[in-house]
Amino acid sequence: MCGIVGYIGSKDAKDMVLTGLQQLEYRGYDSAGIALVHNQEVKIYKDQGRVEHLRELCDFAFCSHLGIGHTRWATHGVPNKINSHPHISNNGRFVLVHNGVIENYKKIKYTYLNEYTFYSETDTEVVANLIEYFSNQGKDTRDAILMSISELEGSYALLVIDQKDPNKIYFAKNKTPLIIGVAYDGVTIASDVIPLAGHCDQYVGLEDKTFGYITKEEIHLFNYFNKEISLKMKNLDLKNNEFGKGDFDHFMLKEIHEQPSIIRHLIQEYFDKEKINISPEIIKCIKNCTKINLVACGTSMYASYMAKYYFEKLCNIPSEVFVASELVYSSPLILDKPCFIYLSQSGETADSIAVMKKFMDKGYPSIAITNSVASSMAHLATYHLDIFAGKEIAVASTKAYIAQIVVCAILAKAVSGQKTNLKNNLSKAALAIEKILEDKILIKNIAKEIVDATNVFYIGRGIDYWVCLEAALKLKEISYIHTEAFSSGELKHGSIALIDRGVPVIAICTQEGTNSIVRSNLIETKSRGAKDFVFAMESMSEPSDDFIIPNVAHYLAPIVSVVVCQLLAYYVATLKGNDVDKPKNLAKSVTVE
Ligand code: G6P
Numbered sequence: 001m002c003g004i005v006g007y008i009g010s011k012d013a014k015d016m017v018l019t020g021l022q023q024l025e026y027r028g029y030d031s032a033g034i035a036l037v038h039n040q041e042v043k044i045y046k047d048q049g050r051v052e053h054l055r056e057l058c059d060f061a062f063c064s065h066l067g068i069g070h071t072r073w074a075t076h077g078v079p080n081k082i083n084s085h086p087h088i089s090n091n092g093r094f095v096l097v098h099n100g101v102i103e104n105y106k107k108i109k110y111t112y113l114n115e116y117t118f119y120s121e122t123d124t125e126v127v128a129n130l131i132e133y134f135s136n137q138g139k140d141t142r143d144a145i146l147m148s149i150s151e152l153e154g155s156y157a158l159l160v161i162d163q164k165d166p167n168k169i170y171f172a173k174n175k176t177p178l179i180i181g182v183a184y185d186g187v188t189i190a191s192d193v194i195p196l197a198g199h200c201d202q203y204v205g206l207e208d209k210t211f212g213y214i215t216k217e218e219i220h221l222f223n224y225f226n227k228e229i230s231l232k233m234k235n236l237d238l239k240n241n242e243f244g245k246g247d248f249d250h251f252m253l254k255e256i257h258e259q260p261s262i263i264r265h266l267i268q269e270y271f272d273k274e275k276i277n278i279s280p281e282i283i284k285c286i287k288n289c290t291k292i293n294l295v296a297c298g299t300s301m302y303a304s305y306m307a308k309y310y311f312e313k314l315c316n317i318p319s320e321v322f323v324a325s326e327l328v329y330s331s332p333l334i335l336d337k338p339c340f341i342y343l344s345q346s347g348e349t350a351d352s353i354a355v356m357k358k359f360m361d362k363g364y365p366s367i368a369i370t371n372s373v374a375s376s377m378a379h380l381a382t383y384h385l386d387i388f389a390g391k392e393i394a395v396a397s398t399k400a401y402i403a404q405i406v407v408c409a410i411l412a413k414a415v416s417g418q419k420t421n422l423k424n425n426l427s428k429a430a431l432a433i434e435k436i437l438e439d440k441i442l443i444k445n446i447a448k449e450i451v452d453a454t455n456v457f458y459i460g461r462g463i464d465y466w467v468c469l470e471a472a473l474k475l476k477e478i479s480y481i482h483t484e485a486f487s488s489g490e491l492k493h494g495s496i497a498l499i500d501r502g503v504p505v506i507a508i509c510t511q512e513g514t515n516s517i518v519r520s521n522l523i524e525t526k527s528r529g530a531k532d533f534v535f536a537m538e539s540m541s542e543p544s545d546d547f548i549i550p551n552v553a554h555y556l557a558p559i560v561s562v563v564v565c566q567l568l569a570y571y572v573a574t575l576k577g578n579d580v581d582k583p584k585n586l587a588k589s590v591t592v593e
Contacts, residue, residue, distance in 0.1 A: 001073035001587040002085075002099040003027040004178075005195050006066075006159045006169045008216050009186010013037075013067030014058055016188065020195030021069045022051045023243060026393055026581075026588040027099075027191060028073025031084035035095045036064035037166040042095050046070075046084040065186075065216070068159040068169060070097035073587040076105075077121030087125045089132035090116050093163050096131070098124040099191055100155035100176040108151060127158065142213065145170055146226060149211055155350065157191060172211035177348050177376060179205050180219055181236060187214045192589075193374060194391065197238035204231050205374045234374075243391060250580045252394035252478070256566050257437060259399050260430040262389050263559070266406050269388050271423050276414040282383045285365050286311075286415045289339035292319040295327055295355050296343040297590065299397040299473060303404035304343050305466040306558055310412035313555070317415075324351035328358065340366045343408075345392055345400035346589040347375020356380055369407055371400050385411065394581045395588045396478050398566045401470060402559040409556070425553040432550035432560045439547075440567050446533060446546055447571030450504040456481055457498070457505045457530075458565070459488035459521060461514040467558045468508055471565030478573035478583045488521035501529035508565075510537040510549060510557035535564050 003024025007016035017034055032054040033046025045057045051071055070085035077083035085097040102108070105123035108130055109116075116129045127148060134144035141162045149156070155175035162170065171178060171189055181188045181200030188196050196203055204219075210229065212221040221229045248254035270277050286292065292311050294304035301323060308319040322332070324342075328351055340359050344352050347370035356366050356377060368381035371389045378384040387403035406426060413420045436443075450456055456475060458468035468485035476483040486495050488507065499505070507522040509515045519534070519542075526532045534545040537557060541548045552560050573580045 001028045001075075001590060003071045003191045004069065004097045004099050004157055004159055005191070006068040006171070006189040006214075007186060008066045008169055008214055009183070010065060010216070011185050013064040017067040017069040018051060018055050018058065020188065020190055021054070021071045023194045024191055025051055025071050026395055028071055028587045029582050030074050030079035031072040031081070032070065033084045033086050033097070034058065034067055034069040035086040035097075035161055037066040037161065038062050038064050040166055042161055042163050042166055044086055044088070044095065046086065047081050048079050048084065066161070066166060066169065068095070068097050068161060070099075075101055076123045083120045083122050085124060087120060087122065087128045089128040091132055093135070094128050094131045095161040095163065096124065096128045097159050098127060099157045100174075102126060102152055102156065103154035104152070112151075123154075127152065127156070131160065141165065141170065145172060145211060146222070146224065149174070150224060159189060168213045168215050170211070170213045171206075173206040174208045175350065175353070177205070179203055179374065180214065182219070182233065186216055187219060189214060193236065193238060194243055196236055197243060200236050202233040203236045203374075204233050205379065243393065250394065250570070250574075252396055252398060252570055252580050255392055255394055255399045256563065256570065258390065259402050259559075259563060260433045260437075262399050262403050263406055263426050263430040263433070265388050266403060266410070267423055267426055269386070270407070270410045274420070274423060276410055276420070278385070278411060278414045279383065282367060282385065282411070283415050285367065285383060286315070286317070286339055286411070288337060289317065290336035291338045292317050293332075293338050293340045294319060294321045294343065295324050295340060295352055296321070297324050297349050297351055299401045299470060300343040300345055300349075300404060302466060302470040302473065303401050303408070305469070306405045306463065307341065307343065307408035307412070309463055309466075310409050310555070311415070314412040314416040314418065322355070324349065324355045328354045334364075338364055340364055342366060342368045342377055342381065343404050344368065344375075344377055345371045345387075345389075345397055345404070347372045347377035348589050349377075350590060353377055353380065369404060371403070392588070395583055395586050396474055396569070396580075398474075401562065405559050421553075425556055429552045429556045429560050432552045433563050435550045436560065436563050436567070442547060443564060443567040444571045447568055447575055449531070450481075450568075451479075451572050451575045453481055453502070453504050455498065455503050456483040457495075457503065457525075458483065458485045458508065459491065459505060459518060459525075460485075460508040461488055461518050462511055463555070463558055464508040464510055464514065464518065464561070467562050467565065470562055471506075471508070471569070474566055474569035475572060477586060478569050478578060478580055479576055480578065480584070481572065488518045491521055491525065496525065496528065499525050499528045499530050503530050504533060505530040506533040506535065508535050508561050509540060510561050511554055512540060515540045535561060537561075
């Protein structure tokens with residue numbers, strides 16, 4: 001996590017870096033800092049708090065043409081000024097920002113840096129001092145950096161300024177993203193393409209284990225054997241206004257509203273009239289396998305449950321969902337010919353990448369389904385499918401969830417080879433979501449009834465239960481109310497002991513086969529004092545239900561019912577006055593294991 005930005009060029013580096021950092025705050029936002037070169041001297045400003053606060057600290061008139069900055073999601077050491085980046089080496093020569101985790105920082109300390117003083121609790125300060133250590137042995141800065149990174153274990157995107165020659169930004173990259181963008185006025189280097197949008201025409205996403213330096217006119221990239229690598233620049237076709245909130249109060253609300261148009265966009269991208277347009281190699285890869293292993297984290301993992309449903313129902317291929325962080329450290333029984341499908345909004349989630357590498361090394365094919373063609377996972381995987389959701393900025397994922405499910409439904413249909421009404425059904429689902437959005441005031445009213453709760457439970461069965469998992473995650477992550485999802489049949493086996501007077505229990509009922517039994521389970525909680533709510537599909541609704549979900553094909557119900565739950569989470573969080581787009585303790589792109 002953490003976001004880093006560097007700029008060198010003829011524009012004001014302070015503005016470029018601060019604006020870039022603000023755009024990267026989704027990666028972490030507990031502290032922020034910037035180093036700017038002025039009259040060949042480096043000035044550092046940093047503190048706990050948001051980039052907005054840093055902007056206030058930088059209220060000075062001088063103009064700088066080189067700067068590096070950092071927005072932090074604390075791993076080593078509490079969020080405070082001392083632990084904020086940039087960090088400097090003991091003699092003050094090397095100034096550095098870092099995204100990632102240096103796993104062997106303690107070993108480096110006692111192997112090389114016994115004489116050094118450490119002021120922060122971070123792993124990053126070790127890197128600044130290690131560069132100084134090698135530089136003190138007579139190495140030039142590039143070699144000192146190369147020798148340092150060759151010692152590092154873990155993940156890092158580093159930007160370094162050498163105060164003796166403050167006309168360059170040195171960088172190094174391993175296992176965490178770093179992208180260089182080129183404009184007529186200078187060069188930007190950042191953790192994501194967003195800070196490049198609107199002013200860079202071309203970009204290059206760096207490979208792992210590369211390092212180098214940029215000047216105003218030049219980029220030099222090397223591998224760890226110190227061999228210069230040629231740059232494969234790509235055109236950048238992103239506009240700045242794609243990353244604004246528009247007329248919405250929050251990115252999350254904007255992204256919820258984008259969902260119908262994303263479904264329509266996916267239809268355009270993946271359908272050629274009634275025929276599905278997916279590379280035959282991807283279809284063959286899945287058809288040839290005997291089992292599909294779906295690997296993901298967070299919301300993407302909950303989307304994977306729907307993928308499992310589609311692959312099993314439509315393609316008759318046994319499928320299993322794995323939590324990436326567990327699979328990294330376990331050795332499941334792999335039989336015959338498995339295929340691994342990785343769902344990841346960002347394509348940068350460290351645990352998912354680690355699993356991908358592990359199983360690709362064993363020779364198993366991988367399909368990455370991501371929202372970023374420029375991401376590490378899209379790059380590493382054997383095959384890639386884009387979910388075309390447009391950049392998701394709010395930390396709580398919404399549109400990526402439904403886009404992932406839609407792509408998996410399309411993929412499974414394509415593999416099954418069956419004649420399909422999916423296109424039509426998706427169009428109906430987009431209309432149904434629009435209807436929910438029109439009725440959102442009803443959801444706001446429900447939010448008022450649960451805003452003061454300390455516990456909330458979602459219940460459902462089958463695919464409704466999988467939506468409950470995502471609904472509970474959404475509510476807890478932005479409202480901070482303890483929320484759990486239960487398969488309603490399991491309640492009696494222990495969890496019903498948690499039901500007290502007034503505890504909200506929300507049932508999702510969209511499936512004919514389970515509707516009545518979920519309602520019976522809800523009555524059991526009501527008999528024990530629960531405040532019950534029902535979100536039901538129109539065809540099976542009852543007059544007392546709290547929200548009626550327009551009818552859609554049963555297998556697409558999750559992408560519609562989830563919208564009600566997203567809005568409920570949104571309204572509860574705003575009623576509580578929470579920072580909806582940047583909930584506490586979270587980050588959008590989890591690039592550390
Ligand atoms: C973080 C985000 C979630 C996301 C999860 C997995 O926890 O806050 O919204 O679902 O990471 O991220 P990915 O990019 O792999 O989908």
